[in-house]
Amino acid sequence: xxxxxxxxxxxxxIELERHEDGRGFFARTFCSEEFAAHGLRDRFVxxxxxxxxxxxxxxxxxxxxxxxxxxxxxxxxRGAVHDVIVDLRRDSPAYRRWEAxxxxxxxxxxxYIPEGVAHGFQSLEDHTDLFYLMSESYHKEAERGVRWNxxxxxIRWPLADPILSARDxxxxxxxx
Numbered sequence: 001x002x003x004x005x006x007x008x009x010x011x012x013x014i015e016l017e018r019h020e021d022g023r024g025f026f027a028r029t030f031c032s033e034e035f036a037a038h039g040l041r042d043r044f045v046x047x048x049x050x051x052x053x054x055x056x057x058x059x060x061x062x063x064x065x066x067x068x069x070x071x072x073x074x075x076x077x078r079g080a081v082h083d084v085i086v087d088l089r090r091d092s093p094a095y096r097r098w099e100a101x102x103x104x105x106x107x108x109x110x111x112y113i114p115e116g117v118a119h120g121f122q123s124l125e126d127h128t129d130l131f132y133l134m135s136e137s138y139h140k141e142a143e144r145g146v147r148w149n150x151x152x153x154x155i156r157w158p159l160a161d162p163i164l165s166a167r168d169x170x171x172x173x174x175x176x
Contacts, residue, residue, distance in 0.1 A: 006099055147171045
């Protein structure tokens with residue numbers, strides 16, 4: 001695996017090292033030793049799958065609050081997404097900044113998202129699936145979110161008129 005730093009401290013774009021032959025390829029997608037060597041969480045307690053039937057589906061921006069903060073590894077196993085992270089750690093030099101990445105089944109890239117960083121995505125194709133590794137179990141009382149189009153961040157989404165859940169549409173503006 002190749003780990004690349006991003007503009008958000010602690011976040012990493014992960015590219016697979018493929019071993020290819022006439023049958024296809026083999027690639028390691030997780031190794032606790034390699035994650036630890038890069039200063040990343042190397043223990044995950046939950047896996048999630050997000051299936052998105054329609055192009056334009058937008059989910060986010062989500063995170064879990066203390067004491068249940070979570071790190072995530074996200075990869076797109078079918079279709080493609082515009083994946084966005086926002087740094088909400090007040091002591092971070094990137095506080096309130098966002099960054100976006102295209103994750104797709106074709107490019108096989110993964111994104112490591114550290115604790116305290118909000119996450120969301122918009123599907124770029126019909127029938128898009130994302131697979132998540134989570135460092136913390138889900139705790140409803142720790143669930144947090146901000147609106148996808150909150151002016152505090154100015155995130156640029158690729159597709160107009162996103163398909164949203166009632167919950168994501170109703171999130172409040174971010175308060176410092």
